[in-house]
Amino acid sequence: MTPELPLHMQREGFGPVGELARVxxxxxMLRLDSPxxxxxxxxxxxxxxRQVLADPARFSSARTSFPGVDKLDPDERARLRAGQLIGFDPPEHTRLRKMLTGEFTARRMKRLEPRIAEIVExxxxxxxRAGPPADLVEHFALPVPSLVICELLGVPYADRAEFHERxxxxxxxxxxxxxxxxxxxEDRDYMASLVERAYAEPGEDMIGMLVxxxxxxxxxDELVGIAGLLLLAxxxxxxxxxxxxxxxxxRHPEQLAMVRDDPARMEAAMEELLRWLSIVQTMPPRTxxxxVEIGGQILPEGSLVIVSLPAANRDPLFIDDPESLDVTRGAIGHFAFGHGVHHCLGAPLARMEMRIAFPALLRRFPGLALAEPYEKVAFRAFSAVYGVQSLSVTW
Structure with a gap:
């Protein structure tokens, strides 16, 4: 039996449901019962x-526990948690993150640009070759970032079907x-085998660098956790x-044409798409x-707090006409990559991949179109990372 979808994950097409907007x-803020x-x-x-994400001292990731965790023995609990940056607060979070920061600078990412362009092409x-019609997810959207992160981490690309499924x-x-x-x-066991291999013979990839x-x-265990988190994200x-x-x-052909015909628009278009789509539904819960007071309401100590990133990114107090997609504005200040100490470490890499991939796709297939009715597109409703299951396109 499929469980009920939590309100903060409910969508209407691209945006959050109306109830979240009304809240x-x-x-x-909405108070709900939870598991x-x-x-x-x-x-x-x-x-x-912004207040919640900017203040790990009062809104703690480390103090949040999840159902079933208390049933694990302490050793397994520690192994599963090791290296998971998103589950720690400073100073432990700071210790782990500083070892990775240098690998994700914009300057370091720039060196990857030619290889990413090759992967995209x-x-x-x-x-x-697959179409038309063809599944854009299977043949383009999924392979590009998968191969990039595999090469960056030193993960065998031949294993991609297994780690995609996990x-x-x-x-x-x-x-x-x-x-x-x-x-x-299963994921930790797989990553442990890669870390063990890196200990024996560290390569030039990121796992080898960390070793x-x-x-x-x-x-x-920390190396395994870090590598697994980076591969997933x-x-x-x-x-x-x-x-x-x-x-x-x-679905917005006039804006698609702008991005296709004027490469200079890609930077602003990318930020607007990040804001408008908000594929990451929330950050991990805080305690x-x-x-503490939030928006005029008092929350007692020990309260669980979830942030709705899609609702926040469409807040009319943050941006004018938030429900409209406008690729010309470049919505700086969105929370698509989070905020504060847990701001996405890989944001420069993700931006570079999108900056290269979207224009290349639209240049190669200027007549790109859906090969199925929009109403039949299957969204990933229950996923922590929102998207489409598949996308049949023609050209």
């Missing part, structure tokens, strides 16, 4: 979401907690941006460490 524009055994507060306003060749289970909230936990164990430069500072998010972003442009 945001009214009281700003955590205590109420959860869903924060929807842009300003309030190869995927476009595959898409062209990743889908990890972020699918329709599955029982036990099944998602099993996928996490060479930080092998004395990171435990094997590195392909799930960008793949869904490419798939859902293409659908959004196809208040003291009584």
């Amino acid at each position: 945001r524009d009214g009281e700003g 955590f055994g205590k109420p959860v507060y869903v924060v929807c306003r842009h300003e309030d979401v 190869s995927a476009l060749d595959d898409l062209e 990743s889908s289970r990890l972020v699918d909230f329709s599955l029982p907690m036990e099944e998602r936990a099993a996928a996490q164990r 060479r430069e930080h092998g004395d500072d990171l435990s094997a 590195g392909h799930e998010t960008t793949a869904n941006m490419l798939g859902l972003g293409t659908l959004a442009l196809l 208040t460490t003291a009584e």
Whole structure:
């Protein structure tokens, strides 16, 4: 039996459901019952979401526990948590993140640009051979970021089908907690084999770099956790941006034409697509460490807080006419990559992939169009990373 979709994950096409918008524009926050055994507060306003994400001292990631975790023995609990940057607060979060920051600078990403362009062109060749019609997700949106992150981390691309399947289970909230936990164990076992190989013979990839430069500072479990998190985040998010972003442009043909015909517009268009689509539904829940006020409401210590990134990114107090997609404005200040200490480490890489991939796709196929009615497009409703299951296109 499929569980009910939590309100903060409910969508109407590209945007959040109307109830979330009404909460945001009214009281700003909604109190709900949750499977955590205590109420959860869903924060929807842009300003309030910024407050939560900017203050890990009062809104803690590390103090948040999840159903079923207490049933694990302490050793397994520690192994599953090790290296998971998003589950820690400073200073532990700072210690882990600083070892990776240098690998994701804009300057370092710039060096990858020629290789990413090659990967994009190869995927476009595959898409062209497969159709028309062809599934854009299978032949383009998913392979591009998968190959990029595999090369960056030193993960065998031949294993992609296996880690795609595990990743889908990890972020699918329709599955029982036990099944998602099993996928996490399988994923850690796989990453552990790659880390063990890197210890024996560290290569020039990121896992090899971490072993060479930080092998004395990171435990094997931490290396496994870091590598697994980067692999999951590195392909799930960008793949869904490419798939859902293409659908959004196809639904706004005049804006698609602007992006296709004027490469200078891509920078602003990319930021607007990030804001308007908000594929990451929320950041991991936070727990208040003291009584705190948000938007005029008092939350007691120990409260669970979830932020709705799609609602916040469409807040009319943040941006004018938020429900409209306008690729000319470039919506700086959105939360598509989070905010604060947990701002997405891979944001420069994701931006570079989109900056290269979208124009290349539209140049190669100037007549790109849906090969199925929009009403039949299947969205990833239960996924923590929103997108489309597949996207049949023609040209």
